[in-house]
Amino acid sequence: MDPGITSLAQAGGAALVALMASDAWQATREGVVGLWRRAQPHRADAVAAELDAGQAEAVAATGADGEEVLSELRAEWQGRLRRLLVARPDAAAELRRLLDEIAPQASADPPAVTQHATASGQARVYQAGRDQHIIER
Template identity: 65%
Template sequence: MDPELTALAQSAGTTLVTLMAADAWQRTRDGFTHLWRRMQPERAETVAAELEASREDVLAASAADDQQTLDELRLQWQGSVRRLIVARPAAVAELRRLLDELDPDGAVARRITQHATASGHARVYQAGRDQHIAER
């Protein structure tokens, strides 16, 4: 798959899951449901139910600080969006418009959370983007 479309699906999954726990949830749910209704009407009701179930999971995971579940949900929705845009290339433009509306400056999709633990003589290297380490 085209790397640009992969990045779009990743951005959509991250934005969607992040906004599931935000005040913008209703608008987000309606936008994604509308997208599926236009592109894959036969799946729209199923997707709407999955969005609601995922939101409940996001709220529970957020309350429990369960980062693994949140990561799994992001991946789940990235996959769903990726499959939609592969099956219906016309969805790409509409998805971009939706993401621009929901996250105009891209801040939600760029949100990065990192956790690390080191013990003994271990080292931890973390980066939000590229990282180059030149140790010997």
């Protein structure tokens, strides 16, 4: 499986669930349903209903210390998004655009950093999420 698809689906599911109990929910819902309408029109109405049910669960869980419910919702939507992207890889660009629009509203926390590197031969790769000190002798 393409790690890019998995990563995009994870980010999408997390942002989607984070916004379910926010003021930005309606615009987020419309964006996600629109994505399905263009990628898999026959599933769009079912996805809209599933989003509404998930949003009701998220709102109830937010007020009742329901991190387990929110975690299950994230996993559920990550899986749905991953399956959509596997079936329709061309939808990845649209999902990225949607995430660029909604992700800043999903959290005030700094964005997660994902790093990927490939080295071959005698190459070296140095990556750090923050400070890095290298002493070679």
